[in-house]
Amino acid sequence: MMLFIFVSKAKGEYSMYLIGESFTWQQDEDMIGRRKNQGILYGIGALGKWDLYSNFTLKIITETKGNRFDRNIKILMIREFDQDVEFLMIKVSGDIGYKFKIIDSLLVEPFFGFGYRRWLRDVEESPEFPGYTQIWRSHYGRIGLETEYTISEVLKLYLNGGGIIPIQSRMKMNKDGKTGRVNFNSIPSDFFETGIIYKKLELDLYFESIRFPASRDINYYGYRQPKSKADMFGIKIGIRFN
Numbered sequence: 001m002m003l004f005i006f007v008s009k010a011k012g013e014y015s016m017y018l019i020g021e022s023f024t025w026q027q028d029e030d031m032i033g034r035r036k037n038q039g040i041l042y043g044i045g046a047l048g049k050w051d052l053y054s055n056f057t058l059k060i061i062t063e064t065k066g067n068r069f070d071r072n073i074k075i076l077m078i079r080e081f082d083q084d085v086e087f088l089m090i091k092v093s094g095d096i097g098y099k100f101k102i103i104d105s106l107l108v109e110p111f112f113g114f115g116y117r118r119w120l121r122d123v124e125e126s127p128e129f130p131g132y133t134q135i136w137r138s139h140y141g142r143i144g145l146e147t148e149y150t151i152s153e154v155l156k157l158y159l160n161g162g163g164i165i166p167i168q169s170r171m172k173m174n175k176d177g178k179t180g181r182v183n184f185n186s187i188p189s190d191f192f193e194t195g196i197i198y199k200k201l202e203l204d205l206y207f208e209s210i211r212f213p214a215s216r217d218i219n220y221y222g223y224r225q226p227k228s229k230a231d232m233f234g235i236k237i238g239i240r241f242n
Helices: 001-008
Strands: 011-027 032-051 058-074 079-098 102-105 108-124 132-152 155-175 178-184 188-197 201-212 228-241
Touching: 011 058, 011 201, 032 079, 032 228, 058 178, 079 132, 079 178, 108 155
Parallel strands: none
Antiparallel strands: 011 032, 011 228, 032 058, 058 079, 079 108, 102 108, 108 132, 132 155, 155 178, 155 188, 188 201, 201 228
């Protein structure tokens, strides 16, 4: 409650934006074969950033995105077929930063923070392969550097990037009337974003990756969840205001 009151009185800027993302998820070989999803996710997001005290800042981001597209399966390196899959991803993160003014037009801001990601992957049933639902959940830390360059009163450029360090990751799977959970160790990944702000219009390009090793636990089918990864390239278009 005290934090909410303090932030509400602090000077800040806000952004609302639309997301279009090229999303690729791929799992290593297991006892069935290779699995891969590739398609476009659409969504919305919001950002709030406040000057808390001196040069300290607080930034909070929340995003929701999803879509339905084909899932490619290659069974035992012999044959391939496609199957519909639905993705829904929710992400919330918060960062604390400290701004350094290098010159009047250039700010550099190291930051660190924490985030939460929840990710639903629903695979529809087909004659060749039974359907199932996976719910992935990850708590993670973020560390990075942001720079902002002011070209004029109406035009700014910015760039940020850094690393993602998972703290706790878990996947719950519902299949054949059974529910199983597996846990993962941490594999760091990275993120990168660059953008331009013209008056109130904002345009961003970004990349983000997620990495999961093979699970620590054995699922109810008697094998470990294989190593998997996700790569996200996207664009954000929105309005930024004070």
